[in-house]
Amino acid sequence: MSTRIVVFDMDGTLVQARGAAWEIFQETARKFDLPVRSAQEFFDLFNDNFFESLDRVAGDPARAETARQHFVTALQERYTPTLVPGMADVVKKLAPHYALAVMSSNAMTAIRRTLEEAGIARCFAHVFSADIASSKTNKLREVLADPLYGNVRRCSPEYVEDEPGSGDEVVLVTDTVGDVREGVAAGVRVVGVSWGMHSEEALVMAGAEFVACWPQELVTRLLPDGSCRAGACTCESGSCQTTGTCSVSPTVVGLDRLDLTRTTLDAVQRASANRLAVRRPGAPSPASASAAAVTKSSHDDSELTAALARISTHA
Numbered sequence: 285m286s287t288r289i290v291v292f293d294m295d296g297t298l299v300q301a302r303g304a305a306w307e308i309f310q311e312t313a314r315k316f317d318l319p320v321r322s323a324q325e326f327f328d329l330f331n332d333n334f335f336e337s338l339d340r341v342a343g344d345p346a347r348a349e350t351a352r353q354h355f356v357t358a359l360q361e362r363y364t365p366t367l368v369p370g371m372a373d374v375v376k377k378l379a380p381h382y383a384l385a386v387m388s389s390n391a392m393t394a395i396r397r398t399l400e401e402a403g404i405a406r407c408f409a410h411v412f413s414a415d416i417a418s419s420k421t422n423k424l425r426e427v428l429a430d431p432l433y434g435n436v437r438r439c440s441p442e443y444v445e446d447e448p449g450s451g452d453e454v455v456l457v458t459d460t461v462g463d464v465r466e467g468v469a470a471g472v473r474v475v476g477v478s479w480g481m482h483s484e485e486a487l488v489m490a491g492a493e494f495v496a497c498w499p500q501e502l503v504t505r506l507l508p509d510g511s512c513r514a515g516a517c518t519c520e521s522g523s524c525q526t527t528g529t530c531s532v533s534p535t536v537v538g539l540d541r542l543d544l545t546r547t548t549l550d551a552v553q554r555a556s557a558n559r560l561a562v563r564r565p566g567a568p569s570p571a572s573a574s575a576a577a578v579t580k581s582s583h584d585d586s587e588l589t590a591a592l593a594r595i596s597t598h599a
Contacts, residue, residue, distance in 0.1 A: 285454045288434040289427060290378055290506060291472075296459035296480030297561045298375075299365035299398055301328070304354040306310040309491035318342060320331045327481045330460040333390045337462075356414055367402045368479060375437060377503050383436045385410040385427070387420055387456070407439040420456075420463060424470035428454055445469040457502065464490035475502065503520035 295301035306323045313320045318341055320326050329337035336350060342348035378384060383406055388395055390415040399405035410433060412423045427433045435443040456467040459480020467474035468491040476487030476495035484495040524527050 287382060287455055287473075287523060289383045289385060289425070289454045291424065291456045292375075292387045293458035293460065293463050294386050294390055294398070295365070295393060295458070297368075297457055297477050298371050298386070299367050299435065300479075301365045302481060304365045308363060309355060311358060312351055312355040315354060316347055318351060329482055330462045330548060332462045333421075333461065333466060334418065335414070335590040340459065356391045360391040363390065363394040364401075365398060367398075370497060372402050372404050374499045375407050378506060379407040379437060381436075381441050381507060383409040383434045385412065385433070385529075386499070387412040387423060388417070388431050389414050391415060391528070391565050406437055406441060409435060409437045409443065418445075421470045424454060424456065424467060424472050428470065428472065428522075455506065459487075461486050461490040464492050467491075475504075475505065 295305055299327050303324070306326050309320070309326055312318065313326075318338075318545075320329070320341060328386075329341070332472060333339070338352060339345065339348040341414055342351055352581075362545070375384065376461050386395055386399070386408055390413060392411065392415045395411055395413055396405060399408065399411075410427075412420075416424050435445050438444055455474040456472050457475045457477065458464060459477045459482060461482050464474045464487055474492045476484065476492035477499075478484045478487075478497050484497075487495050494505065496505070498536065
């Protein structure tokens with residue numbers, strides 16, 4: 285099966301949320317006397333579905349609902365996290381190939397504000413916020429069942445119905461154990477990220493198929509050809525191009541096709557090594573080098589020139 289939709293959790297995955305979310309939740313915890321006294325206790329609420337955990341620690345259903353509304357309202361008004369460095373580029377690289385979605389326990393207003401400030405709001409085809417549904421498992425099942433969710437945006441206002449929307453699989457990208465469990469329960473693939481609330485080990489134990497150490501690793505893992513190095517394969521300035529594949533020619537023209545002899549390659553390496561040795565910090569300047577060294581350097585330059593000439597004639 286091929287992937288058609290990549291669903292991103294927001295807090296801790298797309299944005300740096302640990303401090304910002306805890307700072308806001310402290311007000312809710314104090315106001316409703318919730319037994320959540322530390323940042324770690326707050327993060328532990330995400331070991332399961334956050335709102336189910338909130339119901340549990342609140343005890344009384346009425347108090348839980350009021351606390352939830354208080355927290356969501358505070359997020360709508362004041363939550364302004366910054367994107368994880370590199371994640372905007374990751375989103376723009378994936379957008380031409382998949383329908384992208386955000387599925388978050390955050391408020392729609394806060395999600396829109398954050399994505400618009402980062403310039404990637406229109407790269408996402410769908411946003412599922414806490415205002416819409418609290419169960420990610422149920423939402424993921426709906427996405428799996430409806431092929432229309434596979435229409436892409438390509439970082440532009442319109443939706444595009446073509447081959448990038450085909451495929452069967454949904455991938456959830458997240459930083460919390462609770463999300464991993466909900467994704468597995470829904471029957472989707474789950475990819476973890478190591479820079480969020482929960483550790484790599486905990487995410488793998490919960491069922492993540494792998495955990496990205498850097499944002500760019502998501503690109504190499506999720507794109508069809510393993511990577512997308514060509515600029516034409518990314519969304520830039522509100523426009524996407526997907527002509528051809530995401531492979532590019534080697535930066536040194538022709539080197540992958542040449543049948544170079546070992547002598548030619550050795551000549552290049554020797555000449556380069558000798559040049560570096562002369563320019564090392566503390567090495568004598570060319571003006572003070574011995575005559576023998578100058579003669580050897582000239583010989584190396586000649587050998588390098590000849591080697592490069594052989595390369596160019598075969599390119």
